[in-house]
Amino acid sequence: MIRSSPSTSEARQPGETVPRLPPVEPVYDLGVVIVSFNTRALLADCLRSLAVALQTHGPGASEVWVVDNASPDGSAALVAQEFPWVHLIANQENRGFAAACNQALGQTRSRYLLLLNPDTRVMPDAPANLVRFLDEHPWIGAAGGRLVYGDGRFQHSCFDFPTLWQVFFDLFPLHPRLLNSRLNGRYPPASYAYPHPIGHPLGACLIVRRRAAEAVGLLDEGFFLYCEELDWCLRLWRAGWPVYYTPTATVVHLEGQSSRQVRAAALLALYQSRLRFFRKHYSPLFCWLAGRIVRAGCWWALRQTDRLERAGRLSPAEAAERRRAYQAIRALPW
Known part of the structure; x- marks a missing residue:
């Protein structure tokens, strides 16, 4: 299904960059939102894995949205032709990750909202287990699952909020033990065996309770790329909605395929977003x-x-x- 490119501006005041999530009576358990940019083949793999997983969760229990940020590789046409069950928003320009997510999030009618990267493949039980985890813990506002690389290797998927040590280690990498330590905002690999509170998960797989999103607003569109999930999770924590990690939902994450296409531009965007995040919260x-x-x-x-x-x-x-x-x-x- 092809949708136009609606704006979320009607849900906020002039000058605001955080639109509100319109209150609706949920129809579905899970609303999945994927923002794509020039990752046609990966997006197709992601949607195929979702099709299997959502059948496992239960036909009719979910809605899936893809927002394509003007990809020149035919991603939008692929979705329209091969995945007619997906709600497609085809932008005429690259609006950035946060704004594109909000275009779809504002139209969802689900109890839970799941952000997925197009360079992910979900295991068949992952969506159902994420929903179950939030159902069983009604005080939790958001959660992230267990990410692994394409070959099954461990991948850090949850982090503390940035500190000066983390700023230092990003630019002056020292011993790997320090880079993978709590000093650098990482959780011990052993902790990935059980659920626990975290600062924020990686935005490649982030599920948010609709009621929590209604309380704090959607993603801050002042972030073009990077740090939007940090900002969202920090706002959730401050509003009394904890963020957790759960090991019961495994997602393969090939990591950074969109940004890898323009490394220098992505690096600059990362530090522009970090500067905005620090000024906003620190x-x-x-x-x-x-x-x-x-x-x-x-x-x-x-x-x-x-x-x-x-x-x-x-x-x-x-x-x-x-x-x-x-x-x-x-x-x-x-």
Whole structure:
């Protein structure tokens, strides 16, 4: 089913970037929202896995929405032709992840709202187990499942909210034990065996209770790419809706396929979103210190880029693209 590209602006006041979720009487258990950009083959695999999983959950118990952000690879046409049971919103421009999600979320009529990346494949029982987990824990506002790589290897799928240590480790990677430690916002691999409260899950698989979303609003459209799930989960926590991890829902995540197509642009978008997130939720002192770390890290990354280019490990074009990205990040108003 092809839908037009509705705006959520009617659900907010002028100047606001967080639209409200219209209150409705839910018809379905689960509303799945996928935002796609240039991931045609992966999107098809994701939807095929969903078709099997949602039949397991129960025919008619779910709705699936795909919002395509003007992909030039024919993703929207693929959905329209091969997956007629999917509600399709085909944008004429790339509106960013948060705004595209909100286009679909605002039209859902489900008790629970599941954000999925197009580079995921859900295991047959994953959607049903996510619904069951929130049904059994009515005080929980949102949850994330167990993510694994394509070969089944462990993948970190939940994190603490950012600290200055995390800002530092992103730019000055030290020993792997530190990178995978609580100091860097990671949870121990052993903790993935049981449910527990977390800061936020990775946005590749995030289920939110509709009542909680009605209380805090939808995604902040001021985030074009990255950090929107951090912002949403932090608002949920502050409104009294805890966020949890559950091991009962496994999702294969191939990680970063859309952003990998434009690495330098994605890197700049990441730090633009982090700056917005820090300014929105953290103290001026934290923002100032984070800015000093980021600028020092960019200086170090530029030196490393020079070294890699001289060693022939980066082409001149790759090195130039990387330099532009780090110079632009340094120039942000930290």
